[in-house]
Amino acid sequence: MSFTLAIVGRPNVGKSTLFNRLVGKKLALVDDQPGVTRDLREGEGRIADLRFTVLDSAGLEEATDDSLQGRMRRLTEHAVEMADVCLFMIDARAGVLPADMVFAEILRKKNANVILAANKGEGKAADATILEAYSLGLGEPIRMSAEHGEGMGELMDMLRPIFDEHEERAAADAPEIDVVVGDDDEDAPRVPTQSKPLQIAVVGRPNAGKSTLINQIIGEERLLTGPEAGITRDAISVQQDWGGVPMRIFDTAGMRRKAKVQEKLEKLSVSDGLRAVKFAEVVVVLLDVEIPFEQQDLRIADLAEREGRAVVIAVNKWDIEDEKQTKLKELRQSFERLLPQLRGAPLVTVSAKTGKGVDKLQQAIMRAHEVWNRRVSTANLNRWLVGMLEQHPPPAPGGKRIKMRYMTQVKTRPPAFVVMTSHPDMMPESYKRYLVNGLRVDFDMPGTPIRLFLRDQGDKNPYKDKKSSQPSRLSKHLKKGGSDR
Numbered sequence: 001m002s003f004t005l006a007i008v009g010r011p012n013v014g015k016s017t018l019f020n021r022l023v024g025k026k027l028a029l030v031d032d033q034p035g036v037t038r039d040l041r042e043g044e045g046r047i048a049d050l051r052f053t054v055l056d057s058a059g060l061e062e063a064t065d066d067s068l069q070g071r072m073r074r075l076t077e078h079a080v081e082m083a084d085v086c087l088f089m090i091d092a093r094a095g096v097l098p099a100d101m102v103f104a105e106i107l108r109k110k111n112a113n114v115i116l117a118a119n120k121g122e123g124k125a126a127d128a129t130i131l132e133a134y135s136l137g138l139g140e141p142i143r144m145s146a147e148h149g150e151g152m153g154e155l156m157d158m159l160r161p162i163f164d165e166h167e168e169r170a171a172a173d174a175p176e177i178d179v180v181v182g183d184d185d186e187d188a189p190r191v192p193t194q195s196k197p198l199q200i201a202v203v204g205r206p207n208a209g210k211s212t213l214i215n216q217i218i219g220e221e222r223l224l225t226g227p228e229a230g231i232t233r234d235a236i237s238v239q240q241d242w243g244g245v246p247m248r249i250f251d252t253a254g255m256r257r258k259a260k261v262q263e264k265l266e267k268l269s270v271s272d273g274l275r276a277v278k279f280a281e282v283v284v285v286l287l288d289v290e291i292p293f294e295q296q297d298l299r300i301a302d303l304a305e306r307e308g309r310a311v312v313i314a315v316n317k318w319d320i321e322d323e324k325q326t327k328l329k330e331l332r333q334s335f336e337r338l339l340p341q342l343r344g345a346p347l348v349t350v351s352a353k354t355g356k357g358v359d360k361l362q363q364a365i366m367r368a369h370e371v372w373n374r375r376v377s378t379a380n381l382n383r384w385l386v387g388m389l390e391q392h393p394p395p396a397p398g399g400k401r402i403k404m405r406y407m408t409q410v411k412t413r414p415p416a417f418v419v420m421t422s423h424p425d426m427m428p429e430s431y432k433r434y435l436v437n438g439l440r441v442d443f444d445m446p447g448t449p450i451r452l453f454l455r456d457q458g459d460k461n462p463y464k465d466k467k468s469s470q471p472s473r474l475s476k477h478l479k480k481g482g483s484d485r
Contacts, residue, residue, distance in 0.1 A: 002166040005045060005159070006055040006083035008107070010099055013091045014119040018146035019043065019056035047156045050163050055083060077110065085113035085162050087155075088138060092118040092126035096133060104136040115158050116141040122148065173248075175199050175281045177308060179413045183378050190373075197239060197246035198369060201280035201309075203300050208286045209316040213352035214251045217242055217362075243362045250276040277303060281372070281413075282310045282365050289317045289327065289349075293334050305341050308414045308449045310372035312346045312364045319351040343437075344446025371448045374415050378408045380443075381417070388438050397426045405457055415439075416451035424454035 005022075007015045023043035045054035080086055088107055090100050107114045116138040118130055122145050133141040142158065144151030176190060192198035202210045218240045239248045277283055283304035287297055292315060304311045313335060321327050328349065335347055346364035350357035385407045394402040406420040417439070421427065436450050 002052055002163055002170065003084040004053045004055065004082065005085050005087060006057055006080055007087045007089060008057050008080060008103070009089035010091070010097070010103070013089045014146045015089055016041075016056050018087075018089070018119070018144075019045075019054060021146055021149060021152075022046065022054050047152055047159065050156060050159055052159070052163065077106070080107060080110045083111060084166065085115060085159070086111045087115045087117055088136075089117050089119050089144075090129075090133060090136075090141075092121040092129040092143070095129045096135060100136065104138055108137070113162060114138050115155070117144045117151065117155070118142070119144050119146050121145055122150065170279075173199070173279050175279060175413075177281075177413045178411050178416070181375055181409060181412050183408075192246050194246050197248045198365075199248050199250070199279060199281045200284060200365060201250040201276040201282075202284045202286055203277060203304075204286035205288065205291075205294065205296055208288045209352040210286050211251050213286065213314075213316065213350065213358075214238060214249055216352050216355045216358055217249065243359070243366070245362075245366065250280060277307055277309065280304075280309055282312060282368050284312045284314050284361070284365065287313065287315045289315050289321050292331060293338055298338055301339055301342060305449050308451070310368040310414070310448055311342055312348065312361070312368050313342075314361055314364075315347070315349045316352050318349040318357060319354050324349075341449075342447050344440060346447060368447060371445050372414055373412055374443065374445050374448070375412055376409050376415075376443050381407045381409065384438070384442055385419070388435060392434060394421075394431055395428060397423075397428070400426065402427060410453075411451070414449040414451060415445060416453065418453045418455055420457035421454050422456065424456050427454055 007019055009015055019041065022045035024046065025043070041056040043054050043056070045052050086107055088104065090096060116133060116136060118126065118133050118141045120126065121130065121143040126143070130141060130143055142151050142154045144155070190196070202214060204210055218238055238251070239246070241247070242249075277300075283301075285297060285301045285304065287293065301311060301313070315331060318324070332347060335345075336343060339345075346368055348357060348361045348364045350361050352358075385404065389404060394404060396402065400423055402421060402423050404419055404421045408418055410416050410418050419435075432452055432454070436452055439450055439452075440446055
């Protein structure tokens with residue numbers, strides 16, 4: 001998905017009808033009775049070649065208290081703040097109402113990109129409302145019929161520049177991963193620059209201290225913090241020279257277990273955090289020292305590893321820990337036991353509140369990034385492979401001996417290797433783990449994801465099915481008149 005479109009407006013103006021049309025399914029309940037939609041619904045919208053995330057929101061109510069209508073309004077306002085563009089719908093049959101004027105003012109303050117649509121605009125009866133809609137100060141309205149599909153072309157034209165802008169931004173922000181390398185490629189790993197900074201995502205459970213940590217790094221209170229869990233709703237990036245290295249740091253919403261993610265808004269926040277992982281080169285998994293390595297922490301770290309990102313584990317609130325040495329030993333043991341796929345990844349203790357340990361975190365990030373870029377020559381790999389095979393030969397499943405002939409590194413960011421072998425489909429996972437663990441230790445690649453691929457080289461014996469060009473010892477003997485006594 002490239003950008004997020006929130007559909008907002010008074011109750012019963014046709015928001016859910018348009019949502020269903022954009023996603024191509026009847027996901028949202030539609031009825032003539034106002035107020036049917038109460039929470040946020042998310043779907044994958046599409047108009048021709050434009051793809052985006054679309055949000056169907058509750059009708060904007062004038063209530064501002066803690067009543068159901070007031071809570072629905074606050075939820076919708078959060079959606080407006082999160083969205084890249086808002087489609088403000090009015091009812092062309094009812095005309096512009098005072099509530100529309102109030103909500104138009106709110107949208108101008110909360111979101112820079114607002115598209116005005118006059119729905120139910122079929123026929124001449126809506127002509128007067130179309131002219132009246134200019135008074136909302138939101139530009140030229142789109143004349144639309146969500147029920148009959150009218151106005152979709154005009155909406156596409158309005159969304160096209162936003163789509164193109166987000167495509168360009170995504171291309172600029174996308175990390176350089178799976179870089180093809182070879183022995184003749186002598187280019188050094190990419191050095192972070194102001195235009196292409198090192199990209200870091202800080203992820204973790206709610207209230208682990210992610211925003212506080214980033215404020216500490218950048219040296220100012222730029223991100224909202226507090227004791228309440230879940231203050232950060234979306235992924236926010238800040239750019240900073242940290243230790244002399246240009247970095248872009250993504251602060252993400254806390255990721256809870258799925259069963260705990262009840263609010264639709266929080267589901268969107270979690271998916272936003274997952275997207276931040278994909279746009280990062282190094283992922284800092286921030287743990288709370290009082291409740292480290294909960295199931296969700298493990299899932300986040302595993303996701304980062306599967307996405308092929310360098311991972312650093314940071315344990316926050318270290319200043320409140322009394323038994324530091326005992327706790328550190330427990331943390332290391334739990335890390336090795338629960339995340340064996342990240343064995344050797346940096347584990348750093350920090351205090352986001354006091355700033356202690358933040359310099360060590362920066363060093364750990366740079367170390368993880370350097371290992372993520374690691375390259376090994378083919379000659380060194382094949383010498384290493386011979387030693388590994390002698391130390392522990394591959395098994396012979398079904399009596400078929402597996403021959404491993406040749407190894408080379410094909411990519412970096414993260415490191416990826418190919419081994420040419422016979423019967424690759426019969427190689428046990430345990431032997432592949434043996435090789436990966438050996439690569440980590442012998443070539444100093446702790447913690448980084450390592451990809452190992454086996455390819456079938458077949459039987460490349462050049463003398464198979466060919467007659468030798470050299471005469472055999474027996475034929476030479478017979479030509480001299482000898483016997484076989």
